[in-house]
Each structure stands twice: as structure tokens, then as C-alpha cells.
Amino acid sequence: MTICKRIALCVLLSSALTAMIIGFTPVAPAKAATWKCYRSAEENHHCYALTEWDMVGCPKECIQGGVANIVTESMDVPGWESGDFVTNELWVSSHTWPGWVESGQIAGDGMSCCEIHRFEAAEPNYGKGKDFTMYIQPGTVKLKEAHDYVIQDLEYNGIWRVYWGQENTDWYEAGAYNHEYSSSNDELEAGLEGGANTQPYNSGVQALAGVWGEPPSWHPWEGAYSKAKFSESPATCIEQWPGSWIGNAFYHTPC
Amino acid sequence: MFQKRYLRGLLLIGAVAGIVMTSLQIAGASATSSSNTSPLPTIPSQSPSEIQAVAKEMPPNNEVPQSGPELSLSQVQQIALKYAKFANEPNPDDMKVAQGLFVNEWNLVQKTVGNTSSGVSNELGAANSAFFVVMHGSFTLSDVPVPPGRKSPTGTVMGLILDAHTGFPEGRYLGTTTPNIESLGSVVQLGGSH
Numbered sequence: 001m002t003i004c005k006r007i008a009l010c011v012l013l014s015s016a017l018t019a020m021i022i023g024f025t026p027v028a029p030a031k032a033a034t035w036k037c038y039r040s041a042e043e044n045h046h047c048y049a050l051t052e053w054d055m056v057g058c059p060k061e062c063i064q065g066g067v068a069n070i071v072t073e074s075m076d077v078p079g080w081e082s083g084d085f086v087t088n089e090l091w092v093s094s095h096t097w098p099g100w101v102e103s104g105q106i107a108g109d110g111m112s113c114c115e116i117h118r119f120e121a122a123e124p125n126y127g128k129g130k131d132f133t134m135y136i137q138p139g140t141v142k143l144k145e146a147h148d149y150v151i152q153d154l155e156y157n158g159i160w161r162v163y164w165g166q167e168n169t170d171w172y173e174a175g176a177y178n179h180e181y182s183s184s185n186d187e188l189e190a191g192l193e194g195g196a197n198t199q200p201y202n203s204g205v206q207a208l209a210g211v212w213g214e215p216p217s218w219h220p221w222e223g224a225y226s227k228a229k230f231s232e233s234p235a236t237c238i239e240q241w242p243g244s245w246i247g248n249a250f251y252h253t254p255c
Numbered sequence: 256m257f258q259k260r261y262l263r264g265l266l267l268i269g270a271v272a273g274i275v276m277t278s279l280q281i282a283g284a285s286a287t288s289s290s291n292t293s294p295l296p297t298i299p300s301q302s303p304s305e306i307q308a309v310a311k312e313m314p315p316n317n318e319v320p321q322s323g324p325e326l327s328l329s330q331v332q333q334i335a336l337k338y339a340k341f342a343n344e345p346n347p348d349d350m351k352v353a354q355g356l357f358v359n360e361w362n363l364v365q366k367t368v369g370n371t372s373s374g375v376s377n378e379l380g381a382a383n384s385a386f387f388v389v390m391h392g393s394f395t396l397s398d399v400p401v402p403p404g405r406k407s408p409t410g411t412v413m414g415l416i417l418d419a420h421t422g423f424p425e426g427r428y429l430g431t432t433t434p435n436i437e438s439l440g441s442v443v444q445l446g447g448s449h
Contacts, residue, residue, distance in 0.1 A: 039397035040343075044407045046400070065303065069296035083341035083398035091402040100402050109398050110337055110424065121399060123408060124368060131368040131430040132408035134399055135361065138423045146296040152303055163310045168299045171310040177370055193400045209298040216303045231403065241295050248295055 035199035035235040039083060047233035049251040050191035051208060053221050057095060062184040065152025065211040066090060067218065070104060072116055072143055076201040077108030084196035085109040088204045092151045094185040099125035101160045101177055103149040105141050116141040120162045122177045154216050156184065191238055192251045199254060208247035221247025321383050325419045332445045334422045335388040338415055341398040347390035350446040355439035357385040360416045361426050367434045384419035387436050396429050
């Protein structure tokens with residue numbers, strides 16, 4: 001056997017082994033397939049699939065709000081009659097104060113399995129688990145429609161305003177919260193939340209931006225502030241939109 | 256000679272099989288990743304300031320007109336008990352109800368939590384008739400969304416605003432202060448009393 005043939009045989013052998021190892025190695029499932037979230041009186045055991053944008057805080061990193069443009073593609077909450085719910089939404093909060101403002105779209109919670117409604121909810125800083133308020137709009141949102149949710153305080157005066165729009169038009173102020181809220185925040189989160197004892201079914205797409213600057217303008221979640229990351233509970237998945245930044249993602253449950 | 260050819264044949268088959276398996280797995284992963292069907296939504300073309308400026312004049316675009324008969328007080332009580340149970344309080348005490356316009360009831364909720372900002376939900380079904388139920392107990396709202404890592408809201412007083420015709424749960428309050436529903440009009444005791 002010539003040297004050339006031996007080399008060719010070795011190359012073939014190593015190629016075959018490599019290909020076989022890669023080809024026959026099973027791909028480990030990325031997520032547990034079992035929904036492990038539930039509702040209880042003791043703690044919050046809700047499940048989330050999120051893009052989280054945690055900043056270091058003012059004056060270095062803080063923002064005046066954010067926007068989420070959300071498309072819910074599918075929704076079914078089988079346990080809706082017992083209080084199970086699913087949301088696709090945006091949260092604005094802070095590492096240093098306990099209050100928050102949130103807005104998005106919700107299904108379940110005693111209303112119906114599959115109809116989607118816009119909502120807003122908030123808890124003031126002094127609340128620490130109390131003085132929670134929530135508004136749910138009786139009208140429904142259709143699947144595959146893009147709806148915008150803006151939460152912002154452009155005047156730095158501690159009044160956090162909630163705006164709703166559709167396809168970037170039809171804007172109106174859905175609410176304003178001004179009691180005991182900070183005038184800036186450093187934590188934005190957006191995605192899916194499920195409080196359900198029975199596995200719900202939901203998928204959606206979101207485009208996100210934060211607000212800062214003078215004049216205030218939109219900034220993608222990933223850029224000047226670079227600590228955006230994904231967070232997933234069991235049986236929920238979130239993935240970055242191909243070729244885009246981390247704030248633009250799609251999520252679903254089950255995975 | 257035959258053995259060498261046999262060995263090379265096996266290696267070739269193994270290589271081809273491995274490559275095929277790898278390709279199938281990559282294709283499968285791609286199919287999963289692209290399972291969403293909607294195009295990526297875009298962030299608003301208007302600036303944050305422009306949205307704030309135009310939004311004040313815009314009406315809601317999916318308001319539901321009220322029609323049909325109003326709920327009976329018995330139906331109101333059943334819905335209130337359902338939401339009390341969701342809030343882990345199956346036996347609420349001192350349940351009372353008043354009826355009024357939604358906007359007045361929502362503003363009462365905001366007043367109860369000390370929110371005095373102008374423009375709060377002036378547009379949200381303002382003129383719709385609604386029931387405002389107030390009840391007492393030990394409530395934990397595990398059926399509402401909260402930011403990740405936060406505890407579910409708790410309180411001893413729960414307020415529930417229900418559409419007078421459909422019973423739709425438009426508004427909710429949970430805290431320790433009893434909203435003054437007497438300011439809305441006549442109050443009816445639905446169950447339990449101190």
C-alpha cells in the first residue's frame with residue numbers, strides 16, 4: 001500500500017468516525033417538557049419566558065420606559081375556569097424599589113380559554129405586595145394582530161403613563177400611575193407569563209425597545225446597554241429572531 | 256485485498272450515514288426555530304414624545320357597547336365568589352355591592368391607592384354601567400400577572416368591578432383599605448356582615 005493510499009484511508013477513517021459521532025449523538029432536549037408551574041397562596045410559582053434587560057441603575061444606566069409590540073399567534077388556557085391565565089406583556093420595574101407597572105394582553109382568569117384582552121396592572125412602591133390594581137379591557141384582541149404597549153415617564157416626574165396602540169397607530173392613554181413611583185427605572189422585562197395548574201398553549205412574537213435620551217427615543221434591547229438576556233421556566237422557550245437583536249424574539253409553551 | 260475493500264466500504268457507508276443524520280438534525284432544529292408564522296413586529300415609527308402628544312386625543316378602538324339585561328345581584332355574588340376563590344379566599348366576609356359608571360368606580364380604585372394623576376382611564380368604557388363589589392378576607396392573587404421574582408399581591412380587602420351586563424371583570428383592587436363605595440350610590444349587602 002502506498003503512502004498516499006494510507007493517508008487517504010486515515011482521512012476516510014477519521015471523517016467516518018467524526019461524522020458518526022456527530023450524526024448519531026442524540027440532541028439533548030433544550031427544556032424539560034413538563035409544565036411545572038402552578039398557582040398557590042404561598043408564593044408566586046408562575047412560569048415565564050422572557051427577555052430581561054437589567055441595568056446597573058442611574059445615573060450610569062437607567063431608562064424612561066419601554067415599548068413592546070406584541071403579536072400573539074396562538075392561545076389556549078384549558079384551566080381558565082379555575083383561574084389559570086397566560087399573558088404576553090411588558091413589565092417596568094427597578095432593582096431598588098418594589099413597585100411596578102405592567103401592560104400587555106391576557107387570556108384565561110375566569111374569562112375564557114382563548115379570547116385575548118388588553119390589560120394594565122400596577123403596584124406602588126409602598127405596596128410591598130399590597131394595593132395592587134388591574135384593568136382588563138372587555139374588547140378582544142385578534143390573534144396575529146400587532147399591538148403596541150408603551151410604559152414611560154418622559155418628564156422624570158414619577159408619573160408612569162401607559163399607552164396602547166395597534167399597528168403603530170390608534171394611540172391612546174390607557175392609564176397613568178403617579179403615587180409612590182420612582183422617576184426612573186432600571187429593569188425591563190417582556191414575554192410570556194403563565195399562572196396555571198394545567199399546561200397552557202401559547203406562542204407569540206415581540207419587538208422591544210427602551211426609552212432614553214434627549215429628546216427621548218427608542219433604543220433596541222441590546223446596544224448601548226448590553227445586559228439583555230433570555231430567561232425560561234420549564235416547558236417555556238424563547239428564541240431570538242434570526243438576524244435581529246435579543247429584544248426581538250418569539251416564545252412559546254410548550255416547547 | 257478483499258478485506259481492505261470491505262473495510263473501506265464500511266467506512267464510506269458510516270461516513271455517509273453520519274452526514275445524513277447530522278443534516279436531518281440541523282434541518283429539524285431549523286424547522287422548530289422557524290415555526291412562528293407572523294412577521295417580526297416593529298417598534299413604533301413615532302417617537303415616545305409624539306405618541307404621548309397624539310395619544311391624548313385618541314379614543315379606544317375596540318370598545319364593546321353594552322346590551323342585553325343587567326346581571327341580578329345573585330349572579331354578581333356568584334362571580335364575586337368565583338374571583339375570591341381564585342384569590343385563595345373561598346369564604347369572604349362582609350360582601351357589599353354598589354352600581355355606577357365604570358369611570359367613577361375605576362377612579363375610586365385609583366383614589367383608594369392614592370393615585371391622583373390626571374387622565375387615568377378617562378377613555379376606558381367610561382360610560383358603561385358596572386357593579387363594584389367589595390369583600391373582606393385573606394386574599395392572595397395568584398391569578399394575576401406580576402414581574403418575575405415578585406410575590407403575588409396580598410391583602411384583606413378585595414374590590415371587583417364587573418360589567419353590569421356581562422359580568423366581565425374589568426377592574427380589580429387588592430389592599431388593606433376599603434374603597435368607599437357608598438360614594439357611588441346605594442349599597443347592598445350580598446353576604447356575611449361584621
